[in-house]
Amino acid sequence: MFEIGLIHYILLATALFCIGLLSVIVSKHLIRVLIGIEFMLNAVNINLIAFSNYLDLGKLDGNVMALFVMAIGVCELALGLAILILIFRRTQSVNADEQNSFRG
Amino acid sequence: MELILQNIWIVAILPFWVFLLIIFGQTYIERMDKKISMYLTAGVTFLGLIFSLVALYYCLSNPTSTLEQNAVWLSVGHLKFSFGYLIDELSSMMLCVVCSVSLLIQIYSHSYMEKDDSYHRFFAYLSFFNFAMLGLVLSSNLFQTYIFWELVGVASYLLIGFWYKKNAAAKAAQKAFIVNRIGDFGLLLGTMAFLYLSYNFWFYESDVLLGFSSLKPAAEVALVSTSSLGFLVVGLLMFLGPVAKSAQFPLHVWLPDAMEGPTPISALIHAATMVAAGVFLIARLYPIFILSPQLMQIIAYTGAITAVLGATIALVQYDIKKALAYSTISQLGFMFLAMGVGAYSAGLFHLMTHAYFKALLFLGAGAVIHSLSDQQDMRYMGGLRKKMPIVAYTYLIGALSMGGVFLSGFSSKEEILSGVLASGNMLLFYVALFTSGLSAFYIFRTYFMVFEGQYRGSCDVHKVSKVMTVPLILLAIPSAIFGAIFSSGFKDFITFGYYSENHFVFLPVISIMIALFSVWLASIFYWDKKKIIDPELIKIPFGFLYKIFVEKWFIEIFYEKIVCKTYKKIAYLLGKFDRLVIDNAIDLTAKSSLAVGQLLNLIQKKNIGGYVLTSVILLVILCAFVISMLNLIV
Amino acid sequence: MEIINFIIFIILAGVILSSALVAVFAQNIVYSILGAVVSFMSIAGIFFTLNADFVGIAQIFVYGVGVSILLAFAIMFTAKEQEKVLYLANAGRIFLGLVFVSALFFSISCFIAPSSIKSNQGVFLTKDPTVSQIALLQNNGTSKIIGKRLFCDYVLPFELLSVLLLAGIVGAGYLAGKEK
Numbered sequence: 041m042f043e044i045g046l047i048h049y050i051l052l053a054t055a056l057f058c059i060g061l062l063s064v065i066v067s068k069h070l071i072r073v074l075i076g077i078e079f080m081l082n083a084v085n086i087n088l089i090a091f092s093n094y095l096d097l098g099k100l101d102g103n104v105m106a107l108f109v110m111a112i113g114v115c116e117l118a119l120g121l122a123i124l125i126l127i128f129r130r131t132q133s134v135n136a137d138e139q140n141s142f143r144g
Numbered sequence: 145m146e147l148i149l150q151n152i153w154i155v156a157i158l159p160f161w162v163f164l165l166i167i168f169g170q171t172y173i174e175r176m177d178k179k180i181s182m183y184l185t186a187g188v189t190f191l192g193l194i195f196s197l198v199a200l201y202y203c204l205s206n207p208t209s210t211l212e213q214n215a216v217w218l219s220v221g222h223l224k225f226s227f228g229y230l231i232d233e234l235s236s237m238m239l240c241v242v243c244s245v246s247l248l249i250q251i252y253s254h255s256y257m258e259k260d261d262s263y264h265r266f267f268a269y270l271s272f273f274n275f276a277m278l279g280l281v282l283s284s285n286l287f288q289t290y291i292f293w294e295l296v297g298v299a300s301y302l303l304i305g306f307w308y309k310k311n312a313a314a315k316a317a318q319k320a321f322i323v324n325r326i327g328d329f330g331l332l333l334g335t336m337a338f339l340y341l342s343y344n345f346w347f348y349e350s351d352v353l354l355g356f357s358s359l360k361p362a363a364e365v366a367l368v369s370t371s372s373l374g375f376l377v378v379g380l381l382m383f384l385g386p387v388a389k390s391a392q393f394p395l396h397v398w399l400p401d402a403m404e405g406p407t408p409i410s411a412l413i414h415a416a417t418m419v420a421a422g423v424f425l426i427a428r429l430y431p432i433f434i435l436s437p438q439l440m441q442i443i444a445y446t447g448a449i450t451a452v453l454g455a456t457i458a459l460v461q462y463d464i465k466k467a468l469a470y471s472t473i474s475q476l477g478f479m480f481l482a483m484g485v486g487a488y489s490a491g492l493f494h495l496m497t498h499a500y501f502k503a504l505l506f507l508g509a510g511a512v513i514h515s516l517s518d519q520q521d522m523r524y525m526g527g528l529r530k531k532m533p534i535v536a537y538t539y540l541i542g543a544l545s546m547g548g549v550f551l552s553g554f555s556s557k558e559e560i561l562s563g564v565l566a567s568g569n570m571l572l573f574y575v576a577l578f579t580s581g582l583s584a585f586y587i588f589r590t591y592f593m594v595f596e597g598q599y600r601g602s603c604d605v606h607k608v609s610k611v612m613t614v615p616l617i618l619l620a621i622p623s624a625i626f627g628a629i630f631s632s633g634f635k636d637f638i639t640f641g642y643y644s645e646n647h648f649v650f651l652p653v654i655s656i657m658i659a660l661f662s663v664w665l666a667s668i669f670y671w672d673k674k675k676i677i678d679p680e681l682i683k684i685p686f687g688f689l690y691k692i693f694v695e696k697w698f699i700e701i702f703y704e705k706i707v708c709k710t711y712k713k714i715a716y717l718l719g720k721f722d723r724l725v726i727d728n729a730i731d732l733t734a735k736s737s738l739a740v741g742q743l744l745n746l747i748q749k750k751n752i753g754g755y756v757l758t759s760v761i762l763l764v765i766l767c768a769f770v771i772s773m774l775n776l777i778v
Numbered sequence: 779m780e781i782i783n784f785i786i787f788i789i790l791a792g793v794i795l796s797s798a799l800v801a802v803f804a805q806n807i808v809y810s811i812l813g814a815v816v817s818f819m820s821i822a823g824i825f826f827t828l829n830a831d832f833v834g835i836a837q838i839f840v841y842g843v844g845v846s847i848l849l850a851f852a853i854m855f856t857a858k859e860q861e862k863v864l865y866l867a868n869a870g871r872i873f874l875g876l877v878f879v880s881a882l883f884f885s886i887s888c889f890i891a892p893s894s895i896k897s898n899q900g901v902f903l904t905k906d907p908t909v910s911q912i913a914l915l916q917n918n919g920t921s922k923i924i925g926k927r928l929f930c931d932y933v934l935p936f937e938l939l940s941v942l943l944l945a946g947i948v949g950a951g952y953l954a955g956k957e958k
Contacts, residue, residue, distance in 0.1 A: 042780050042781050042783075042784040043780055043784075044783050044784055044787050047890065048787065048791075049824075049828070050890055051887060051890075052791050052794070052795075052824070054883055054886050054887060054890075055795055055883060056794060056795065056798060056817075058879045058880070058882060058883045059795065059798040059799060059802060059879075060798070061756070061760060061879055061882070062802055062875055062876070062879045063801065063802040064752070064753060064756045065753045065756050065757045065760065065871065065875040065879070066753060066802065066803075066871060066872050066875045067753065067802065068753075069807055069810075071807055071810075071811075071849060071852055071853060071856070072801070072802070072807065072810055073752060073753075074849075075801055075810060075811070075814045075849070076802070078814065078818075078841070078845060079798055079801070079814070079817070082817075082818065082821050082841070085821070085825075085833075085837070086821060086824060086825075089824075089825055089828045089830045089833060090828055092828075092830070093828040093829055093830065097829070097911045097912075097915065098911065099923070099927070100830075100920060100923045100924055100927060101927065103830050103832065103833050103920060103924055103927075104924055104927045104928060104932055106830070106833050107832075107833060107836060107924070107928075108932075108935060108939060110833075110836060110837065110840055110841075111840075111939050111942075111943060112939070112942065114840055114841075114844065114845065114946075115942055115943055115945075115946035116946075117845060117848065118848065118946050118947075118950040119946055119949055119950050119953070121848060121849075121851075121852045121950070121954070122949065122950040122951075122953035122954040123953065124852060124856065125852070125855050125856065125953075125954045126953060126954070128855065128856040132858070133858075134856050136751055136752050136753060137751040137753075139751075139752075753871060753875075754871065757871065757874060757875055757878065760875075760878045760879060760882055761874075761878050763882060764878050764881045764882050764885060767882065767885035767886065767888075767889075768881075768885060771885055771888050771889070
C-alpha cells in the first residue's frame with residue numbers, strides 16, 4: 041500500500057508539467073512564462089530519471105538523457121532572457137500580452 | 145423524274161436559301177428592281193410546285209409505295225433522331241396545295257405590298273414561312289415535325305407582327321405565339337410520353353425514331369403498355385398541338401387578332417396553310433388517335449363546338465376580315481369533326497378545297513380593302529360589283545363553294561356530313577347540318593353587304609390591278625371544279641384502313657335545300673334590292689343571343705379576367721416568395737459563414753498564452769477522443 | 779521502512795507542487811522566482827531518491843544556483859518602478875486555463891493509470907530495483923557509469939552539446955550586450 045512505484049513519479053511529473061503549462065497560459069509577465077518553461081523541462085527530467093531507475097538501472101541511459109535535457113534547457117533559457125532584455129529595451133515593458141506586433 | 149424524286153427535299157430548302165439571300169443581300173437588292181424579291185420567292189415556289197406535281201404523279205401511279213429517305217442526325221445513347229422526307233399520298237397532296245396557294249398569293253402580294261417600305265422583308269418572311277410549311281409537310285418523323293411546327297409558329301409571329309410599329313399588331317403577334325406555345329407544349333409532352341410508352345418498339349424494330357411509316361405498330365405497343373386512361377391522356381396531350389395551331393376551342397383566341405397582319409398573310413397562313421397543319425398532324429397521328437375511342441369522341445366534339453362557335457360569332461362581325469377569320473375557325477371545326485368521327489378522307493378533302501376557296505375569299509377581301517384605302521368595315525362598303533366585277537364574281541364563286549351550295553365546297557361538305565351520319569351520332573349530325581346552314585348564311589351576308597346594293601362609303605374606289613385579279617381567277621378555278629373532279633377519286637387516293645361506301649341519297653338534297661334557304665334568308669336581310677327585313681330589327685327579340693355572339697361567347701373576357709388575373713396573382717405571390725424566402729436563405733448562408741468566421745476570430749488571441757491555451761484545448765480533445773476509442777476509462 | 783520512503787516522497791512532491799503553484803500565481807515576480815528555486819531544489823531531492831546522485835547534484839548546481847541567479851539578474855534589468863507587481867491575466871483565461879490543464883492532467887493519467895496499480899508488469903513496475911543493483915550503484919556511484927556512457931556511447935551528442943552551449947553563450951552575450 042505504501043510502496044512507491046514508477047507510477048507515482050510519472051504522476052508527479054505530469055502534475056508538474058501541467059503546472060508549467062498553466063504558467064505559460066496564464067501569466068502576463070514574460071519571466072513567469074520562462075519559469076513555466078523551466079518547470080516543464082524539469083518535469084521531463086523527473087520522468088526520465090524515474091524510468092531509468094526502474095527499468096534501466098544497469099545502463100543509466102535515462103540519466104544521460106536527463107543531463108542533456110538540462111544543458112539544452114539552460115541554453116534556451118539564457119537565450120530567452122537575452123531576447124527578453126532586448127524586448128524590454130525596445131518597448132519598455134515585459135507584458136506578454138502587448139508583444140503582438142512583429143514590425144521592425 | 146427519278147432525280148426530282150430523290151431530291152424532293154430541296155422544295156423545302158430552296159425557300160430557306162431565298163430567305164437568307166434576301167435578308168443578307170439587302171444592300172444589293174435595294175439597288176435592283178424592286179420586283180426581284182417577288183421573282184425569287186415566286187420562282188422558287190413555282191419550282192416547288194413542279195416538283196410536287198411530279199411527286200403527286202408518282203403517288204398516283206404507285207398507290208401503295210411511299211418514298212422515304214432518312215439520315216441520322218442526333219445520336220444520344222440509344223436514341224437516334226433522324227431527319228428525312230416522306231412522300232406518300234397525304235404529303236404529296238399537301239405539297240401541291242401549299243405550293244399552288246403559296247405561289248398565287250406571292251404573285252398577289254406584289255401588288256398589295258407595292259407601296260410598303262418593308263417590301264423585301266415581307267418576301268423574306270414569306271419564303272421563311274414557305275420553308276417551314278413545306279418542311280412540316282415533308283417530314284418523316286414526329287420529332288422533325290415538331291421542329292418545323294415551331295418554325296411555322298415563328299413565321300406566323302413574324303408575319304402577324306409585320307407592321308410591328310402598330311401596337312395592336314405587336315400584341316396580336318404575341319398572343320398568337322403564346323397560345324400556340326401552349327399547344328406546342330402539349331404536343332411535346334405527348335410526344336415524349338408516347339416515345340416512352342412505345343420505346344420497346346422503336347428500340348428493336350425501327351430505324352427511324354417516331355417515324356410516321358412505323359407509327360401504327362408503335363401505337364399498338366404503346367396501347368398495351370399502359371392503361372386506357374394513360375393512353376387517352378397521351379393522345380390528348382398530342383391533340384393539344386393541333387388544337388392551338390388550328391384555332392379550335394378553347395385555344396382559338398389568337399386567330400381573329402391575327403387579322404392585324406397584311407391580308408395576303410391572312411390568306412396564306414390563317415386560311416389556307418398553317419391552320420391546316422393541325423389537321424395534317426391529326427392525319428399523320430391517326431394511327432395513334434384511332435386506338436382510343438374516347439379520344440376520337442373528344443376530337444369530334446371539339447370540332448363540333450368550334451364549328452358552332454365560329455359560325456355564330458361570324459354572324460355578327462362587321463369587319464370583313466374578322467368575319468372570314470371566324471369562318472375559318474368554323475370550317476376547321478368541321479375538319480376536326482370529320483377526323484373525329486373517322487371520316488379521314490372527308491376531312492382531308494375538305495382541307496384541300498377549303499384552302500382554295502378560303503384563300504380566294506381572303507384575297508378578294510384584300511382587293512376590296514386595298515382599293516378602298518384600308519377600309520375594312522362592311523358597313524361602309526356596298527355595290528362594289530359594278531366597280532370591280534372580276535373580284536365580285538370570283539368572290540361569288542368562293543362564297544358558293546363555301547356555303548356548300550354547289551361547287552367544290554359542296555362536295556367536301558357532303559363527304560363530311562355523310563361521314564358523320566354514318567358514324568351514327570345524331571347530335572353531331574344535326575349540329576353539323578345547322579352549322580353548314582349558318583356558314584352559307586354568313587358568307588352570303590358578307591357578299592351582299594360588300595358587293596350588292598348602294599355604296600355606303602365615303603372614299604374613292606381605286607381600280608384593282610391585273611396582278612391582283614389574275615391570282616383570283618386562278619384560285620377560282622380549283623374552287624369551282626375540284627369538287628366535281630376529285631370527290632370520288634379522293635377516297636381511293638387518301639384513305640386510312642377501310643372505309644365504307646356511304647350512299648345516303650337524301651343527304652345532298654337536304655344539304656342543298658338548307659344552303660339555298662340560308663342564302664335566301666341572307667338576301668332578305670342584306671340584299672338592298674330585295675330587302676324585306678332590316679337586320680337591326682332582328683336584334684331586338686334575339687338581343688340576348690346577339691350579346692353572346694358579339695362578346696364571342698364571353699371566352700376572351702373569361703380568359704382575360706379570370707385566367708390571366710389569377711395567373712398574375714400567382715406570379716406576384718411567387719415573386720414575393722422568391723424575394724423573401726429564397727433570397728434570404730441565400731443571404732443566410734453568406735451571413736452564417738461570416739458569423740462563423742467572426743466566431744473563429746475569437747480564438748485568434750494575439751498573446752502567447754492564448755495560443756498555448758488553444759493548443760492545450762485541442763490536445764485535450766484529442767486525448768479525450770483517443771481515450772474513448774481505446775476505452776481506457778475503466 | 780517502506781513508509782519512510784513514502785513519507786519522504788510525499789513531502790518532496792508536496793513541496794514541488796506547492797512551490798510551483800506559488801511560482802505561477804504569486805503577484806510579485808520575486809516571490810515567483812523564489813518559488814521556482816525551492817521547486818528546483820526539491821526536484822533535486824527527488825532525483826536523490828531515485829538513485830541518481832550525479833544528476834541530482836547537477837540539478838542543484840545548474841538550476842538551483844545558475845538559473846535562479848540568471849532569473850534574478852533578468853528581473854533586475856527589466857524592473858520598472860511602477861510595475862513591480864504584475865497581475866495575472868484576465869479571469870477568462872485563468873478559468874479556461876485551469877479547466878483545460880486539469881483536463882489534460884486527467885486524460886494523460888488515464889493513459890497511464892488503468893490497471894497498473896493492480897498489476898506489476900512491464901512499464902508499470904512498482905518493484906524497487908534489486909538489492910544487488912543498488913549495492914553496485916552505491917559502491918561505484920553513478921558518475922562512473924554516466925561518464926562511461928557519455929564518452930563511449932553518446933560522445934557525438936556530447937560534442938554537439940558543447941557546440942550548442944558555445945553558441946548559446948556567444949549569442950546571449952551578443953544579444954544582451956548590445957547597447958544602442
